[in-house]
Amino acid sequence: MALTADDVLEKVGSFGWFQKRLLILFNLLTALLFGWAVMVTGIITAEPAWICSQNSSICTFDAAMSPGDESYDARCNMSRSEWKFVDEMTSVVTEFELVCSKSIYGTLALASVFVGFFVGAIIIGPFTDKFGRKPTIFISGFVIALFSLVSAFPKVFWLFVVFKIIVGLGVGGASVAIFVLVTEFVGVRHRGVMGMSLWYCWSLSLVALAGLGYLIRDWRMLTIATTVPGFPALLGWFLTPESVRWLMLKGKTEEAKNVFKRMAKVNKTIMPEDDLQLPDDVQSLGDVRELFATRGMVKKTLMSWYIWFVNALVYYGVFLSAPTIGGSFYLNFFLTSLIELPAIPVGVWVFNRFGRKKSIVACLILAALSSFGSALIEGEGTSSKGALAGKIILSMILAKFFITISFDGIYLYTAELFPTSIRNIAVGTSTAAARIGSLCSPFIVYTGRAHRLVPFSIMGANALIAGILCMTLPETNNRPTLETVRRVPEGDEVVQLYNTQTA
DSSP states (O other): OOHHHHHHHHHHHHSHHHHHHHHHHHHHHHHIIIIIIHHHHHHTTTOOOOOTTOOOOOOOOOBBBBOTTGGGGGGGGGGGGGESSSSOOHHHHHHHHGGGGGGGHHHHHHHHHHHHHHHHHHHHEEEEEEEHHHHHHHHHHHHHHHHHHHHTTOHHHHHHHHHHHHHHHHHHHHHHHHHHHTTSOOOGGGGGHHHHHHHHHHHHHHHHHHHHHHHHHHHHHHHHHHTTTTTHHGGGGGGOOOOOHHHTTTTTTHHHHHHHHHHHHHTTOOOOSSSOOOOOOTTTTSOOGGGGGHHHHHHHHHHHHHHHHHHHHHHHHHHHHHSSSSSSSHHHHHHHHHTHHHHHHHHHHHHHHHHHHHHHHHHHHHHHHHHHHHHHHHTTOOHHHHHHHHHHHHIIIIHHHHHHHHHHHHHHHHHHHHHHHHHHHHHHHHHHHHHHHHHHHHHHHHGGGTTTTTTHEEEEEEEHHHHHTTTSOOOOOOOOOOOOOOOOOOGHHHHHHHHHHHH
8 A cells, every 4th residue: 555755754753863863953054044144133233322422512411312212313413423322332223324314224224134035935935846945945045154244244235235135035945945844854743843843943043142242242243253154054965855745746756765765764663665655746836826726725825924924023023122122132132032942842832732723822812912011011111120121021021932932833833734735835925924024023113213102012913913813724733734735616625625634
């Protein structure tokens, strides 16, 4: 009897040393290429507070002025010699004097990597279904490393923006493929552990980034320090196999068998002699029209896009609020990075214990309540240390904790909602929707200059709506992976599509 990919994985080891070794490798890739490449931009484009110069006769403010303060724009009516930046750090903002009428350029610099991320998810994402997961990951990784490095040297602001957009293109292409590849190497029982565990080193890299940012105050040197380690990570090409599910869908049976044999050897199991059962439609890959093939698929697609959008909006919105929320920028960045570490194992447990849908719904609603709580404290004023601590706890810690679980889980949930034949295009377009959310996040944070309540109110409202809408989607926990889209009569499409997953 012919065996499916899930059947073979159960026999050769669904989560053995082969998969664990692959998980360690991709954790390192995720940290050294993606984590630092994306989030270092939040540090090197930060705008320090300003104070009056020591000998100024015009500037009379005693305290430092941060974005959102009532007198923050008072410097715009003074000469440059009358005020100075508080911190000794340099950034794109301090070097190119992106203040007053040019302050929006700092936000554009921050958003540039997300612009590339969005375009890369749309353009490069489908290539992973057509040309394979492995080449997409490592070619994109090389682009990320190269242009992250050269972004440390431009003397013209707009050239820096162009380089960051290209970095984002690489991240957008590789981030989808790397998640799909690792989850396609495990069976049904271990998808949750594999998918969620991919992000441990991402979180560790952000914790380390907070320390590096504190120690290296020059933005060009910080960019170089966070880029160089990515080049050795590219040697992982020689240790990475192509996805067996992708090979089977392309009809490359012998290549898939060779990978399974290698897997069995590493896991010290026996490769079954049975033939591989290929999906009926082995060449139907990467066609975006399949996302709208049936009424049930349209619902899944649109819901997935919005939920991804919201997760990215809140996740990055919290991160990018670190310089403006109050207190120490580096401490805020450290706390909002550190809280991800316990969020990952908690996420693994709740997704296996309570299922994908209920967990994501609960985390989105709790993230919304935390965001609303932070906005309410902001509305009451944060002159006291207790109020500032409460705001930081609600926004930097609690909101980030719950949105991290939700964001990590939505990768897994989406990969299970859609069949293998369009899984990468589904995750790719969903990631593109997330990039719209991440692209919007710097501008949401920027609205705090108009009123401090606005950013977390917007994030909270969207998280609440997304949590409610997610309730209408099906559960996928411990259910076999659907391989191809099954077209069925209009009236029965939802029931029959669901039954193909649970059969």
